[in-house]
Structures are given as C-alpha cells and as structure tokens.
Amino acid sequence: MTATMRYEYLMQVRRPTLWLVYLLVFAVTAATLPFWSLDLGGRDPGDPRSAMLSAADILIAVLPMVYGCMIADRPGRDRALGVDGVLSAIPAGRTGRLLGKYLGVCAATATPFLAIFLGRAAGYAVIEGEAAALGWSLVVFLSVIAPGLAFLGALAFAGPLLVPPLLFRVLFVAYWFWGNLIPVTMMPTLSHTVLSATGEYAARGWFEGGFGPRPEAALDVLRPEATPLSAALWVGVMIALAAAMLVLVRLHAIRSES
C-alpha cells in the first residue's frame, strides 16, 4: 500500500495540468471573491482564526471542482495503460493497492489546494504580523476542508466506474453546485446539510456556532444545529461515505475479476 501510495502521489503531483488548472481556477476565484481581503462580512478579518475560516469558505466554494475533476481519470489509468494485468498478478493485496492509490491520488490532488491555502496564511501572517494564522490554517484545513475532500476523492474514484471520466466531470460540477452551493430555498438540495462537503458544520460547530435548521427548506432533517457534536457527526458522515464509495469500487473490481 505504501509503495502504491508513494507512486500515485508522485505521478499525480508531477502533472503540469494539475497545477495549471488549479492556478487558472484560483486566478478566477481570487479575482471575483474577496480572497485578498478575506472580508466576507460577519467575521473579523483581523482575527487569524476568522480569517482562515473565510479563506477556507472562499476556496472550498470552487477548488473542490478542480479536485474532483483531476482525480476522475486516475482510477481507470492502470487499465487504460494496460498495467493492471501485471499489477493484479502481484501478491500484494488488491484492497491495499486500492487504498494506496486512493490516498496517494487524493493527497497529491489536494496538494495545490493546500499550497494555495497555506500561501494565503503565510501572506496573512507576514502582512498582519499574526504568526498564529499559520497554525490556524493547518487546523482549519484538516478539520474543515480535508474531510470533505476525503469524500469527494472517493466519489471521483467510484463515479468513473459508471460513466466515462469526461461525463463524470460534467456531472461532478453539476453535483457540486446543486449539492453544496445553491441556496437551500431554491430547490431541494444537500446544501448546508451534514451531507454537504463544504465543511460548514465543522467550521460553525467547532469554531463559530450560529448555524442550523432552515425550516423553510426541504430536507431540513439533514440540518441539525451546528454544535461540536454535529461537527464530529459531519466528519463521521464524510468518512463513512468515502468508505462506502471505496467498498463499491472494490466490489466492482471483484465482480470484474470473475
């Protein structure tokens, strides 16, 4: 598993396309959202913790689409290249190889995301003289952003089993807007629920509060009050969904083997 993880990480992180697409989308994000001021209203941009939560809010609105799309072609790569025959004849556990691939690819694809986020934290620390921003950026990335990415990565592993990677990317972007970004009153949506991957429950439940049910919206049973417990529940849901997706991928592989 470690060898696969290391290989997959290096192969993905060295892709120029990965960095290029992230940079392009980031440029649009920085030009259209208050990424430099970190002033989203309702939070004090002078407070390093609030500033890092705002930076997370801004980046997670857009960059997960790049993340999911850039992962989509990796699960089928071994088969496309014809390497799967050799790999499958190796006694290393196939489940371990899947996990290694998943962890390596997801970590690599999240690397530009993390670099942008840490870059903003470093800039903030220098300009504002608040070194605490560096620590908060790590805390926020791990608690607010990473669980959602774990789920989205697994989704991007499972989706291309059902539809071609190109179509999956279109559907993934549509899912991202529908399930995570649109206002809850517009239509039934997973936005602002514990199934949304945007990390709101972690951000609000652990750091801010003031987030919860929207009785006027559909699916409101999925919007408990944001508390430390519901934040932990959200992390658990993301990990459980990721595990379920990976189990599906493995079952699909077993079925293909027969």
Place this chain on the structure above:
Amino acid sequence: MRIQTSKLTKVYRGKVRAIDGVDLDVPVGMYGLLGSNGAGKTTLMRILAGLLKPTSGRVVLGGHDITTPAGRVAVQRTLGYLPQDLGVYPDLTARRFLDYIALLKGLDARSARRRRIGELLEVVALGEHADRKLRGFSGGMLRRVGIAQALLADPRLLIVDEPTTGLDPEERIRFRTMLSQLAGDRTVLLSTHIVEDVAQTCRDLAVLAKGRLVFQGATGELVSQAAGRVWNLTTSGPAPAEGRIVAAVPEGAGTRYRLIAAAAPHPHAEPVSPTLEDGYLALMGVAPC
C-alpha cells in the same frame, strides 16, 4: 513448479465457454501452449496467474490450489507474469518502473532491490536504456521490460502470453532465445499462436482449440500427427483440389505446393518430412471445431 488442471472450465457472462474441461499437466521446463486466436489461451493464462476465477474445475500449481485466496497468494509469490497486452507507465524510466513493481512484489531492501534491477536490465539487454523514459521504447524493448518485471522476484513459474506477437524477426529470435535460457529449473509456460516459437524453444506442448485441449505431449508426437501426410507438388496447372495447402511458392512457370493430405493428392506429389507446423495443422484439421 508443476501445473495441473482438472476439468477446468471458464464460462463468461453471456455463456461464452472460453475454457471447456481442460485437463493439463505441465512439468518443469519450457512448455508451449499453442492455439489460434480465440482458442482460450489467454483465459487459461489469466486463470493460472490468479487473475480470473474458473467457473469450475481444479487448478493446482506447485501444490497450491489457486482457486483459494491463500493458494493464489502462495502461487503469486513465485509467479512471473507477462501478459499479452502489457502496458507500462510511459512517464517512468525502465529502472523506475521496475523499482515500483519490485516494491509491490515485496523487495523492500533498497540495495538488494537496486542490485536485482541492475542485473535484470543487463539480462534483457536494456542496461544502456535503463534511465530512458518508457514512452520512447520499441515494442521489443517493452516486452523485455515486461520479462524483467516478471523475473524480479526470481519466480519458479513464468507465464508469458503471446510475447513475440508484433516483433520483428530479429527481436523475436532474441526474445525466444532469452526465454529458453531462463527456463532452467523453472517452469516457463509460453502461450502463442506462432508455431515456430514453440518449435524452436519447447520440448513439450499442449494445443487448445475452441477452449478444449486437443493435444498434449512432446513436440515430436505432434509432428508425427502429420507423418506420411505431407506432400510437395510442383505444377503449372490449377491448385490441387485435394488436401490442405500449407504453402505455395511460385517456381519458374509453375507453383510448388506443400500440402497435407491423407493420401497423395496427385500422381506427381512427393512425400516430405513433416514439421511441427504440419503436425499442428494436421491436428487442427481433425480437431473438433
């Protein structure tokens, strides 16, 4: 490592019977598996390599039943496999590719791994190209990388599926010679539809046709299937109507035919010694189709 299958059957979804009740016994050494395209060779190779589960029957390799998870792992520990459609990671160098596969095969000690990779790159005559990216390799060079990866863990069983298809004559001869040299005390199972490759490397072979085993034994026995049935006939007239034409070579004003027929197909036909290809064709002529 001895390979034994008993009533081995593989039926794919859609009821395609790729392997049908195959009883095979492969001893140590170089062993050929002949058959036309679609005969079931690749399915059999994939079952023996633990990539496919048979629908029914037994497969025992070196005393391990490969249909059980423990047996599969035990066999794969001593297996080198070169699939028909070998692919590589084009952005890796030959050395890096082998390093990755070696890690997956459990060669964890770095210095021993590097030494082994260096040795194998020399064995397959790729030492000079070790640090070139695989995207620039020819088909023959890629097959040699494939053999190197198959040999990483010093396997007792080497399964090579159609390794010479698409290679130029020189590369083909070099490749099959290398396989013969590797056999030694290993079992090397060479699956191919090219009779010449088996003729030049194997003492024993099996023949598959439409998923069934139609022959297994020494190459000499297969040759003898055509004994007394191979004829040469030179004529300027029409092609002989009787017998199966194996070769036709223009010669002066006429054509020299090589035929397989139970009896002389023409008063001027001369009997000739059969080759393995003649034996194979004679067998396939009477095999159930």
